[in-house]
Amino acid sequence: MSQEAEEAEQRITRRLRELRLERGLTLDKVAAAADLTPGYLSRVESGQRVPSLGTLVVLARALDVSVADLVASEERRSPIVKREDAVTYGTRGASMTHLSPPSSALEATLVTLRGKSVPPRPTRHRGEEWLHVVSGQLELTLAGETHLLAAGDSAQFPGSTDHTLRGAPDAEVLVVIA
Structure with missing residues (x-):
């Protein structure tokens, strides 16, 4: 995997956690809204798992942002x-x-x-x-x-x-x- 791709994955997982915490949401609440398990969401946020395209879409919806907001650089x-x-x-x-x-x-x-x-x-x-x-x-x-x-x-x-x-x-x- 290219360095650019790895950096994008790290940015996305970091952004997911930041958005969840900014909104005062628990792992359980976001996971339920996205129809995921809290354990899986925790592994995504920690960078142990890479979310699929479909998972990114449902997570963006659960956090009330666009997928572009998740993947864009600052x-x-x-x-x-x-x-x-x-x-x-x-x-x-x-x-x-x-x-x-x-x-x-x-x-x-x-x-x-x-x-x-x-x-x-x-x-x-x-x-x-x-x-x-x-x-x-x-x-x-x-x-x-x-x-x-x-x-x-x-x-x-x-x-x-x-x-x-x-x-x-x-x-x-x-x-x-x-």
């Missing part, structure tokens, strides 16, 4: 995000490049799916989600109904709808959450 406050400054976070099944500034009301992310991996459970969050398949194919499951999308196809739905993304190897999807 110095990123400009409304401009240069390619070399975009934060990329990877898990076994996907990598995410955040294209919008942290704390923006709009969260734009380029997701590269590797293989047929999916989050461990359907994801839900606040706001509206729009996605566009840049390349490859995407299997989008909304409230239990599966749709096959190809390059050039788009979808929009309430973020509160249970959803999972499953892509062909190296599928790229632009995701915007508002």
Whole structure:
């Protein structure tokens, strides 16, 4: 693993703990809100476990922040995000490049799916989600109904709808959450 990736993982786990403590929340409370065990959350916060993309989404929701707020470095406050400054976070099944500034009301992310991996459970969050398949194919499951999308196809739905993304190897999807 690259040094940059290790630093990003450390920053994310540190930020999760900081946000939880800032809000006066216990491990039990955040774990319950994210449908995780307190032990697992403790291991994530201590850097013993790396959360999946789906887990990051539910933890961000439980802490009332965007995923971009979890992965962004402290110095990123400009409304401009240069390619070399975009934060990329990877898990076994996907990598995410955040294209919008942290704390923006709009969260734009380029997701590269590797293989047929999916989050461990359907994801839900606040706001509206729009996605566009840049390349490859995407299997989008909304409230239990599966749709096959190809390059050039788009979808929009309430973020509160249970959803999972499953892509062909190296599928790229632009995701915007508002």
